[in-house]
Amino acid sequence: MRGMNSNPASTTTPNGTAPAAEAASTPSPTFSPLYQQIKALITQGLESGEWKPGEIIPSEVELAARYKVSQGTVRKAIDELAAGNLLVRRQGKGTFVATHNEDRVQFRFLRLLPDDGDVHPHVSRLLECRRLRAPAEIARQLDLKPADPVVLIKRLLQFDGVTTVFDEIWLPGAVFRGLTAERLAEYKGPLYAMFETEFGTRMIRATEKIRAVAADETVAQFLDVAQGFPLLSVERVSYTYGDRPVEVRRGWYVTTGYFYQNDLS
Amino acid sequence: MRGMNSNPASTTTPNGTAPAAEAASTPSPTFSPLYQQIKALITQGLESGEWKPGEIIPSEVELAARYKVSQGTVRKAIDELAAGNLLVRRQGKGTFVATHNEDRVQFRFLRLLPDDGDVHPHVSRLLECRRLRAPAEIARQLDLKPADPVVLIKRLLQFDGVTTVFDEIWLPGAVFRGLTAERLAEYKGPLYAMFETEFGTRMIRATEKIRAVAADETVAQFLDVAQGFPLLSVERVSYTYGDRPVEVRRGWYVTTGYFYQNDLS
DNA sequence: TAGTGGTCTAGACCACCTC
């Protein structure tokens, strides 16, 4: 697995038996470091379900042997995947596939905090869950064809008994086959945990567009505020492996007593 | 520089002449990796002004020699500093101290983007710059004593000719000695670039609390919107080396045609 | 051609966890 780019068979390495990735590597001027290729191979294993969320992956030495590279190289690959929150390292134990389940830091995707730093667990109340044909804008954002089937979920979040968030969640129907109000109601825990365990779709990253808007009539009712009340509008697109968009979420947040926390660095 | 923690003088290393950091290291059960200590030493150099923003720092081999460690160790230290946006690596050239000046990505701290992705440079209009005694809340956030001197700047930002942001910026008076309306008016470029070059204070990271609020009378006037209009309220605290807070900024954003962009990962 | 950061290796040892 050495010298895959632009050099004539290196001199001292007892090389041989190239792994599967060899086919994908080009001896062209485009240069891709070995650890990047290993990173891609490991990502394949994650995406294909070879290693599922919460499970342990093979040890560094084991992977090094499998891919015929040094431990340092798979280490660098894992480092980057861990930095991207795809893997979690635990010294003395092993490396694990990240999960939205036991991850006690679920506030990675819900950044609404109370003015006093106390941690109040929130309660979800399902309003609606139905299937329909994707509106043009949603189809565009989910990379679907217009009128492709989608699932629309509407719900409220209550913090400490106070209704604080109204969410409209759009999902591609093809991926979330069999998602019904009943199954949503049954499930305990965060939505993303359910998506991951029940539908094999793991949210990796998301982008949000945040605005201040006036509450319209329907949202005002749900959130129990006056029409025209200032709300935080959060429009999120979430992505899974391969940067494929798999969720559009439009949220309206009441930010009295709560704020959206962001860190710049 | 080897075996600084919990091990009896290693066997093969031709060691000697410990660097300054040795004093700070404890042979106690608390373990601190070598590269973390190197990282601290380099950070000292940045903080003390030995290497100024935009300048190049010594090469990896040079630093390795200076600190009596291997290149790999200083490499890991620099890696983390680069990840934290304190340093910038340029292959073939060297490693440079990050700066708010030439950094074409100044949108690291101003995340307001137009609905159409076009890039419109913004114009700043200074409203006021005066010195006063810190209100209790500001003093607390800036880690000052109440009534310590502070500088208060008020300004507007115009995007494409449209007034979009009203900012109140609070700075510790002791650090920003000699900051006047005149000097602010003269200076071209971002505020943080000025703070860095004129006052030797570099903003490293910041935290923001974001809310939707109704425009009060004075803000409404400045932003040319109706009283009660929904505005994005952004309360930022910025930190410099050593996580010392050096700025409190309260911004009101008009988010019609613009949005606050955030990435979750 | 020389210098810089970037990659890759092989091996030693340490800290942490489990059995």
Add this chain to the structure above:
DNA sequence: AGGTGGTCTAGACCACTAC
């Protein structure tokens, strides 16, 4: 005791930039 990730080293070579 044995496994895992974490640190550190020394050395080779590659890619990029300058002169």
